[in-house]
Structures are given as structure tokens and as C-alpha cells.
Amino acid sequence: MSNAATSQFVYVTYIRTTADRLWSALTSTEFSxxxxxxxxxxxxWRKGGAWRIVFPDGRLADSGEIVEFEPAKRLAIRWRNEWSPELKDEGWSLCTMEIEPAAGESVKLTVRHAIERDDSKFIGAVSGGWPQILSNLKSLLETGATILPPKYAS
Amino acid sequence: MDNDDAVFRALAEASRRQLLDLLRVRNGRTLGELRRGVDMSRQAVAKHLAVLECANLVSFLRLGREKLHFINPAPINAIAERWISKFDRGRIAALSDLKRNLEGEDDE
Structure with missing residues (x-):
């Protein structure tokens, strides 16, 4: 296998919005x-800036650092799980989000999430969450409403 | 961009579903690696992958000279949400689990 030591996925979604609006959505705590x-x-929100995901009850879900920050184009995060000892043990992953212009007044969002290890449970876990997050993001930007109710609501 | 027609057309062919199944088991394969898992010519695999890419069911990554293919669930998720999210997801999942158990299908 050409990529035996890497676990990763690449998700692509097309959203009817502008690169600037999508960038704002990706880099706004309130919107997230x-x-x-x-x-x-x-x-x-700058290169080298600390980054984290926080559950509604204040617990830390994931933490990391912004390693690439090109407004309306590219955001890359060095990312580690914090809530599960088993997933945290797998160490650092890299998530890149890339925005490109697409046909029909839409933009293409590519999310790649990778970790340098085989059969990663962390990648298995996040790969299930991303499709819902991307659907929500698309729906929110195109219609102003999300389809799925908040999963972690109290 | 309404992608649903392209998605259903792409999924209507068993060979293309087979390629998606291979990527589900192991993501990020080259055309050559996929070709070894199926009884199809290299040209046929390339043609089917192009249809899957067109429907956005397969995404890819270029690493040097290699092109790695990934299953992209975003369009299927969008279709599921359009028709399923109003119903009880938990019960539908339970029915799927029951069917899988009774039919003895392994998840992999």
C-alpha cells in the first residue's frame, strides 16, 4: 500500500455561498x-494561534494549533483529541480545510483529516462526525437553518 | 447545485457500488490498488471512478504522481437527511442493526 502508515479521509462538499462567507463560518466561534x-x-484566529473544541458543558473535546491561515482559502489545524484517553494517545493529526471557487456561484470545500498511523481510531471517530458537520454548514449557509438538532445538547 | 440525479445515476451500477465498498474497507487507494480488488479492466475502473467523481461520491488527493481515491459520504448524507431526518433515526438504525444481525452480515 502506498499509504500504509497514514489514516485519512478527504470530504468534499459544494456550498452555494461565497468564499468569504464560508471562511467566516469556519473561523467564528459564535457561528460554529x-x-x-x-x-x-x-x-x-491567526497562524500559530491556539485552537480548541469545547463541549456545551465546558469540557475540552479537542485541542491544537492553527498551522496555516490563508483567509478565504486555506485553514490547517494541528489537532489532538482531549476527551478520550485512547484517542488522545494516538497523538497529533492534521486537518486542512480548503476553499476553491466552483461552478454555479458556489464554492468547493475540501476537508482532509490525516494522522500518521495505520487503522487510527481517532480518524474513525472524526470521519463519522464530519459529514453531519458539513451538511449543517451547507444548510446553514444556503438556507439559514440547520437540519440536524445539536447532538451534544444537554 | 442539485447533485441528486448524478448521485442516483452513479449508484445505479453494481460495479460502482463495489468500488465504493472497497474504499469503505480501505480508504485512499490508487486506481491500480482498486483494480486489483475487482474483476474489471483498468479502463473500466477509470471510467467508473470518473462517474463517481462527477457525482462527488469519490474525492481524491494527489501525492506526487499518485492519485489517491476516497469515499465521500457528503452527498449520501444530504440525501439521507432530506428523507430520513424527519423520522426517528434511532429506530431506523435499530432496524438496520437487527437486519444485519439476522442476516449475519459482518460490518466489514
């Missing part, structure tokens, strides 16, 4: 609460 299954992302 509306689509991140009830949790929220908090960060110093």
Missing part, C-alpha cells in the same frame, strides 16, 4: 455553535 453538533470551536 450553530453547526458543530452543539459544540463550539474557539481559537486565536
Amino acid at each position: 455553535q450553530k453547526y458543530w453538533l452543539g459544540a463550539r470551536t474557539e481559537a486565536e
Whole structure:
């Protein structure tokens, strides 16, 4: 296998919005609460800034650092799980979100999440969450409403 | 962009569902690796992958000269939400589990 030591996925979704609006959605704590299954992302939104996901009850879900920050184009996060000892033990992953123009007044969002190990349980866990987050994000930007109720609501 | 027609057309062919199943078991394969898992010519695999890419059911990543293919569940998730989210997801999942258990299908 060409990539035996890497676990990763690449998700692509097309959203009828502008690159600037999508970028704002990806880099806003307030907005993230509306689509991140009830949790929220908090960060110093700049390259090198600390980044984290926080559950509604205040517990830390994930933590990391912004390693690439190109407004309306590219956001990359060095990302580690914090709530599960088993997943935390797998160490650092890298999540990149890339925005590109697409046909029909829409933009293409590509999310790649990778970790340098085989059969990663962490990648298994986040790969189930991302499709819902992306659906919510798309729905929110296109219609102003999310489809799924917050998963982690109290 | 309404992608549903392309998604259903892409899924209407058993060979393409087979390719998606292979990616579900192990994501991030090259065309050559996929070709070894199926009884299809390289050209046929390439053609089916192009249809799956067109429907956004397969995403890819270029690493040097290699092109790695990934299953992309976003369009199927959108379809599921359109028709299923109003109903009780838990009960539908329970029915799927029951069917899987009774029919002895392994998850992998």
C-alpha cells in the first residue's frame, strides 16, 4: 500500500455561498455553535494561534494549533483529541480545510483529516462526525437553518 | 447545485457500488490498488471512478504522481437527511442493526 502508515479521509462538499462567507463560518466561534453538533470551536484566529473544541458543558473535546491561515482559502489545524484517553494517545493529526471557487456561484470545500498511523481510531471517530458537520454548514449557509438538532445538547 | 440525479445515476451500477465498498474497507487507494480488488479492466475502473467523481461520491488527493481515491459520504448524507431526518433515526438504525444481525452480515 502506498499509504500504509497514514489514516485519512478527504470530504468534499459544494456550498452555494461565497468564499468569504464560508471562511467566516469556519473561523467564528459564535457561528460554529450553530453547526458543530452543539459544540463550539474557539481559537486565536491567526497562524500559530491556539485552537480548541469545547463541549456545551465546558469540557475540552479537542485541542491544537492553527498551522496555516490563508483567509478565504486555506485553514490547517494541528489537532489532538482531549476527551478520550485512547484517542488522545494516538497523538497529533492534521486537518486542512480548503476553499476553491466552483461552478454555479458556489464554492468547493475540501476537508482532509490525516494522522500518521495505520487503522487510527481517532480518524474513525472524526470521519463519522464530519459529514453531519458539513451538511449543517451547507444548510446553514444556503438556507439559514440547520437540519440536524445539536447532538451534544444537554 | 442539485447533485441528486448524478448521485442516483452513479449508484445505479453494481460495479460502482463495489468500488465504493472497497474504499469503505480501505480508504485512499490508487486506481491500480482498486483494480486489483475487482474483476474489471483498468479502463473500466477509470471510467467508473470518473462517474463517481462527477457525482462527488469519490474525492481524491494527489501525492506526487499518485492519485489517491476516497469515499465521500457528503452527498449520501444530504440525501439521507432530506428523507430520513424527519423520522426517528434511532429506530431506523435499530432496524438496520437487527437486519444485519439476522442476516449475519459482518460490518466489514
